Amino acid sequence: MTAPPTCIGIIGAGNISSTYLEADRKFKNIYITKLADIDMNRAQVRAERYAKQAATVDELLADPEITIVVNLTVPAAHAPVALQALEAGKHVYNEKPLATTREDAQRMLALAKSKGLRIGGAPDTFLGGGLQTCRRLLDEGAIGQPVIAFARMLSCGMESWHPNPEFFFKPGGGPMFDMGPYYLTALVTLLGPARRVSGMTRITHPERTIASQPLYGKKIIVETPTLVSGLIEFGNGTIANIVTTFDVAEGYDIGLTLYGTAGTLQCPDPNGFGGPVRLKRKGDQDWRDVGIQHKWVTNSRGLGVADMAAAIQEGRPHRASAELTYHVLDLMHAFHDSAREGRHVALESTCDRPAPLPPDWP
Numbered sequence: 001m002t003a004p005p006t007c008i009g010i011i012g013a014g015n016i017s018s019t020y021l022e023a024d025r026k027f028k029n030i031y032i033t034k035l036a037d038i039d040m041n042r043a044q045v046r047a048e049r050y051a052k053q054a055a056t057v058d059e060l061l062a063d064p065e066i067t068i069v070v071n072l073t074v075p076a077a078h079a080p081v082a083l084q085a086l087e088a089g090k091h092v093y094n095e096k097p098l099a100t101t102r103e104d105a106q107r108m109l110a111l112a113k114s115k116g117l118r119i120g121g122a123p124d125t126f127l128g129g130g131l132q133t134c135r136r137l138l139d140e141g142a143i144g145q146p147v148i149a150f151a152r153m154l155s156c157g158m159e160s161w162h163p164n165p166e167f168f169f170k171p172g173g174g175p176m177f178d179m180g181p182y183y184l185t186a187l188v189t190l191l192g193p194a195r196r197v198s199g200m201t202r203i204t205h206p207e208r209t210i211a212s213q214p215l216y217g218k219k220i221i222v223e224t225p226t227l228v229s230g231l232i233e234f235g236n237g238t239i240a241n242i243v244t245t246f247d248v249a250e251g252y253d254i255g256l257t258l259y260g261t262a263g264t265l266q267c268p269d270p271n272g273f274g275g276p277v278r279l280k281r282k283g284d285q286d287w288r289d290v291g292i293q294h295k296w297v298t299n300s301r302g303l304g305v306a307d308m309a310a311a312i313q314e315g316r317p318h319r320a321s322a323e324l325t326y327h328v329l330d331l332m333h334a335f336h337d338s339a340r341e342g343r344h345v346a347l348e349s350t351c352d353r354p355a356p357l358p359p360d361w362p
C-alpha cells in the first residue's frame with residue numbers, strides 16, 4: 001500500500017521559494033499546503049501564484065497536518081525559525097547554510113534529538129544525476145585512489161542581480177557560506193568527512209553598491225570576507241583546495257575536478273543537478289563524456305525534502321542529513337577560524353557518506 005503524501009509548509013516566500021513551490025509537481029510523495037513569511041503581503045502574492053494558502057508563521061506551525069517545515073528564510077533567521085518549528089513538533093529542512101553559527105546549529109540538533117524529530121538541509125544538488133554519476137565512478141575506482149581535488153567559485157558578487165543582496169555581505173553570508181555548501185557537500189559526499197583545514201580570507205571591496213531593483217544605488221557595508229581560500233585534508237587522505245569569492249571581474253567561473261592515481265574526473269557544476277561528467281583515465285588521449293543514467297538532471301530543488309519525507313515514512317536515514325549539513329557548516333567556519341588564528345583547525349564534527357540515490361528514485 002502506498003503511504004499518503006507528506007504535508008509540507010514553507011516559511012520564507014522570497015527569491016528561491018518559487019522553485020520549492022513547484023516541488024510537489026515533481027515529487028508525488030509530498031504536497032505543499034501553506035506558505036508563510038514575516039512579510040504577509042509577500043506570502044500572499046507568492047501563495048496565490050502557486051495555488052497555496054498564505055499564512056502567518058504561527059498559523060503554519062499550528063497546522064497539525066504539516067509534518068515538515070521547509071525553511072527558506074535568510075541565513076540569520078534559519079536557526080530561530082527552525083527552533084520555533086521544532087518546538088511546534090515539526091521536522092525541519094533548512095536552506096543553506098544550516099545556521100550562521102555552530103552554536104545555533106548545535107541547539108537545533110540537540111532540540112531535534114530530544115523531541116525525536118529530524119533536521120535536513122540544503123543543498124540537495126548532490127542527489128542530482130551529475131554528482132550521483134561522479135559518486136558511482138569514484139566508488140567503482142574509475143580514477144583509482146583520489147589524491148587532490150580543486151574546487152573554485154569565482155564571481156563578481158550578487159549585488160548586480162539579486163533583489164535584496166545585503167545578506168550576502170553580512171556575517172553568515174559571504175561566498176563561502178553562500179556557495180561553499182554546494183562544493184563542500186559534493187566533496188564530502190564523494191570523499192567522506194574532512195579531518196582538518198586551513199584557510200586565508202580577505203575583503204577586497206569594503207563597500208558595495210546595489211545595481212539591481214528595487215534597491216538600486218543603496219550602499220552595503222561589507223562585514224564578512226568576500227574571498228575565502230581553504231585547504232582540506234579528508235579522513236581518507238585526499239587533499240582539496242577550495243576558493244570562493246565575490247571579488248573578481250569575472251562574472252562566474254566555477255569548477256570541481258578530482259585527480260586520482262588512475263584518472264581524472266571533471267564534475268559538473270555542484271549548484272546544479274545535471275552534467276556534464278567528464279573522465280580521463282590514465283593513458284587516454286582525450287576526455288570522455290560519461291552518460292548520466294539518473295533521473296534528476298534539471299533543477300530539482302526539493303529532492304532532498306522528498307527523500308527526507310520518504311525516509312521518515314520508511315524509517316531509514318535521509319540523505320541530506322543534519323550531520324552532513326552540520327559538518328559542512330563546521331568546515332566553513334573552520335576556514336575562517338584558521339585565517340583569523342593562523343593555524344590548522346581540526347574538525348570536531350563528522351558524518352557518514354549518505355547512501356547513493358538509486359538512478360530511478362522514487
Ligand SMILES: NC(=O)c1ccc[n+]([C@@H]2O[C@H](COP(=O)([O-])OP(=O)(O)OC[C@H]3O[C@@H](n4cnc5c(N)ncnc54)[C@H](O)[C@@H]3O)[C@@H](O)[C@H]2O)c1
Nearest residue numbers: 012013014015016037038039072073074075077095096164
Ligand atoms: N536565491 C537563490 O538563488 C538561492 C538559491 C539557493 C539557496 N538559497 C538560499 O535560500 C535562502 C533564501 O534565499 P532567497 O534568495 O530566497 O532570499 P530572499 O531574501 O529573497 O527571501 C527570504 C525571505 O525570508 C523572509 N524572512 C526573513 N526572516 C523571516 C522570519 N524570521 N520569519 C519568516 N520569514 C522571514 C523574508 O521576508 C523573505 O521573504 C537563503 O538561505 C539562501 O542562501 C537561495
